[in-house]
Amino acid sequence: AGRPQVRDGGWNLIDVKFHAGASMANWGVLLVQAGDRGEFRNENDPELHNFLLDFAGMCEKCGITNVRTAPPRVATANVPSAREDSGNRDGAINNIRTAYESNFRQKPSFLLVLLSGFDTNIYHAIKKLMDITLGVHTVHMLLSKARTGRQDQYFANVALKVNSKLGGVNHVLDAGSMGWLKAKPTMVMGIDVTHPSPKSMLGTPSIAAVVASTDDTFAQFP
Secondary structure, three states, X not given: OOOOEEEOOEEEXXXXXXXXXXXXXXXXXXXXXXXXXXXXXXXXXXXXXXXXXXXXXXXXXXXXXXXXXXOOEEEOOOOOOOOXXXXXXXXXXXXXXXXXHHHOOOOOOEEXXXXXXXXXXXXXXXXXXXXXXXXXXXXXXXXXXXXXXXXXXXXXXXXXXXXXHOOOEOXXXXXXXXXXHHOOOOOOEEEEEEXXXXXXXXXXXXXXXXXXOOOOOOOXXX
């Protein structure tokens, strides 16, 4: 609901609600601790409490419903650095898996993962662990960005991901523009191929992926 602020090819979600807000009653928070500057001290850090209150407030403002303002929070033991760990970050991912499985008896609807720094291998390892092995939705925040600058805009962008992962509808085209898609039962498909970059691990393959819409608003592509 509402109109986004469009400027210079970008648009701002402030004061705009999602078309259909999902329920955010059962989410959790995982702090990946690496001893870096900018991360929270632990899961009981008062600054973390205020940070999550602000994020939950933005989600609610965007139209997400049943927002739990004090979700369960878990911090990992300090993960080993890239110098101390294997290329696949096996030591780090073991710490992360132990922290999750020891503390989350009930699977959350999604897990907010707070990273102090961006490590491509850790990020990919968490996604593989949660998506494939444990079947848990994850949304990541990079604290060096989330705790500085335009925090409201950063939180609004993350809320877009949260609402979509929980089954909500972020936005739709107007009825006139959607008419030709709804004239008959329609599935929209997306196909892409990603190739390894020069900085990728040796042997990284090209990956092809196909997704397809599963709803009549063309918002869900699991």
